Amino acid sequence: xxxxxxxxxxxxxxxxxxxxxxxxxxxxxxxxxxxxxxxxxxxxxxxxxxxxxxxxxxxxxxxxxxxxxxxxxxxxxxxxxxxxxxxxxxxxxxxxxxxxxxxxxxxxxxxxxxxxxxxxxxxxxxxxxxxxxxxxxxxxxxxxxxxxxxxxxxxxxxxxxxxxxxxxxxxxxxxxxxxxxxxxxxxxxxxxxxxxxxxxx
Numbered sequence: 001x002x003x004x005x006x007x008x009x010x011x012x013x014x015x016x017x018x019x020x021x022x023x024x025x026x027x028x029x030x031x032x033x034x035x036x037x038x039x040x041x042x043x044x045x046x047x048x049x050x051x052x053x054x055x056x057x058x059x060x061x062x063x064x065x066x067x068x069x070x071x072x073x074x075x076x077x078x079x080x081x082x083x084x085x086x087x088x089x090x091x092x093x094x095x096x097x098x099x100x101x102x103x104x105x106x107x108x109x110x111x112x113x114x115x116x117x118x119x120x121x122x123x124x125x126x127x128x129x130x131x132x133x134x135x136x137x138x139x140x141x142x143x144x145x146x147x148x149x150x151x152x153x154x155x156x157x158x159x160x161x162x163x164x165x166x167x168x169x170x171x172x173x174x175x176x177x178x179x180x181x182x183x184x185x186x187x188x189x190x191x192x193x194x195x196x197x198x199x200x201x
Contacts, residue, residue, distance in 0.1 A: 028110030
């Protein structure tokens with residue numbers, strides 16, 4: 001899989017690492033924005049499903065992901081609103097859906113924290129300085145666990161294992177550029193393009 005430069009987001013033409021981001025959208029919003037397929041600020045389960053299918057996931061994984069993600073985030077991103085059977089996620093409030101036992105790369109406002117991103121590799125990348133093996137990834141997840149935060153453990157494990165399956169290179173490693181690109185969602189666009197090109201062949 002081709003990867004993206006770790007410092008730019010081509011959709012927004014701005015520097016990310018260590019630079020201010022636009023006030024109208026934080027990096028966490030960019031991360032989930034790919035799944036807002038009609039760009040209306042709301043992500044419904046069928047859009048989550050379509051997004052996963054677009055990057056090459058099978059029907060079963062896409063279905064489970066849509067149920068898990070929308071079921072877990074809908075009400076958290078809709079404070080004060082009556083629960084909806086359609087499980088919509090409001091992109092503007094996505095930072096409210098942050099869970100515990102994570103890497104800390106997103107802060108409480110959904111902004112990217114470069115020092116926390118670098119810690120992933122300085123602390124856990126033993127075999128290769130800019131990539132993680134599956135065992136190193138599991139070690140990171142265990143190190144990030146907060147006591148009795150079972151929901152956070154499950155959410156982190158699910159997110160990272162899906163990323164490992166989808167973005168791992170042929171050498172069996174999850175590379176730094178791929179991980180960086182998933183944080184602002186640009187990896188999803190790359191994967192969608194590659195999947196679309198494969199279907200045309």
